[in-house]
Amino acid sequence: MTELPRIPLAGVIGSPIAHSKSPQLHRHWLKTYGIPGHYIPMDVAPANLETVLRALPQMGFVGVNITIPHKENVMEIADLITDSATLIGAANTLIFRKDGRIHADNTDGYGFIENLKAGAPNWNPRTGPAAILGAGGAARAVIASLLDAGVPEIFLSNRTRVRADQLHKDFGSRVRVYDWVQAGNMIDDAALLVNTTSLGMIGKGELRVPLDGLRTEAIVTDLVYAPLKTKMLETAEEIGCTTVDGLGMLLHQAVPAFERWFGRRPVVDRATRAAALR
Ligand code: NAP
Numbered sequence: 481m482t483e484l485p486r487i488p489l490a491g492v493i494g495s496p497i498a499h500s501k502s503p504q505l506h507r508h509w510l511k512t513y514g515i516p517g518h519y520i521p522m523d524v525a526p527a528n529l530e531t532v533l534r535a536l537p538q539m540g541f542v543g544v545n546i547t548i549p550h551k552e553n554v555m556e557i558a559d560l561i562t563d564s565a566t567l568i569g570a571a572n573t574l575i576f577r578k579d580g581r582i583h584a585d586n587t588d589g590y591g592f593i594e595n596l597k598a599g600a601p602n603w604n605p606r607t608g609p610a611a612i613l614g615a616g617g618a619a620r621a622v623i624a625s626l627l628d629a630g631v632p633e634i635f636l637s638n639r640t641r642v643r644a645d646q647l648h649k650d651f652g653s654r655v656r657v658y659d660w661v662q663a664g665n666m667i668d669d670a671a672l673l674v675n676t677t678s679l680g681m682i683g684k685g686e687l688r689v690p691l692d693g694l695r696t697e698a699i700v701t702d703l704v705y706a707p708l709k710t711k712m713l714e715t716a717e718e719i720g721c722t723t724v725d726g727l728g729m730l731l732h733q734a735v736p737a738f739e740r741w742f743g744r745r746p747v748v749d750r751a752t753r754a755a756a757l758r
Contacts, residue, residue, distance in 0.1 A: 591733025
């Protein structure tokens with residue numbers, strides 16, 4: 481009897497996970513490209529993470545996305561880690577290799593840059609400094625990718641200063657730290673402004689950093705994508721800046737993972753955005 485090919489499975493592991501848009505996104509691509517695979521959201525407690533990860537390949541899983549609260553912990557479990565995941569100190573994508581080893585990668589920085597290029601095609605990283613608000617996990621990915629892209633200097637401000645100081649230590653002298661109360665002044669000379677805090681998201685507080693000093697030529701982007709147009713993007717638009725919403729970062733970071741798991745590089749287009757927003 482001829483053996484039928486195994487149906488590839490992938491998914492996303494977090495806790496909670498019900499809010500994740502990744503299932504809609506990957507299922508849209510599986511359907512678009514006629515790939516007979518499945519993508520499953522999995523709510524896993526931190527204590528069970530390793531047991532679950534070691535069992536998944538035996539069930540036909542080719543890999544998983546990893547989200548809060550596991551992005552850092554998974555680095556202890558992975559057998560192979562890419563340079564970008566090492567630099568960022570966290571992984572968002574795992575590939576289960578045929579030899580049983582777990583390969584960890586971080587595609588957030590890639591997603592951030594691709595979204596910026598798509599939303600602001602004239603953006604030139606070398607034009608001037610980038611101002612970054614926030615110093616959490618997402619900020620690490622954004623800083624690593626911007627330095628790699630050739631941004632000359634990064635101005636960084638975070639409510640908890642020590643976290644920003646740590647990023648200065650990790651990434652070096654091209655990252656200059658400002659107190660949170662100075663964030664409004666920090667953005668004056670920026671060619672790019674990025675909000676990596678969770679402020680502005682539905683259910684969280686508003687970002688109260690004054691944007692009056694922004695230059696009209698500046699590009700402004702927000703990692704928050706619920707709502708799609710945050711107050712920060714609204715204000716930046718009124719000033720005359722080019723703005724880029726955060727949904728595209730989520731879509732683009734998924735591209736390398738889908739390709740590795742299912743063997744087809746997906747395209748991010750209007751239909752992809754619509755699928756993620758459904
Ligand atoms: P995280 O590690 O928990 O960091 C949260 C950041 O927000 C920290 O800088 C924190 O400052 C700041 N913050 C939270 N509440 C604040 C407040 N009341 N006042 C001032 N600052 C506050 O989270 P993360 O993983 O970096 O994610 C940050 C945001 O990016 C989230 O909204 C997440 O959904 C979004 N994100 C989007 C994408 C995408 O694809 N678009 C990808 C990754 C993340 P402290 O250090 O002072 O606490």
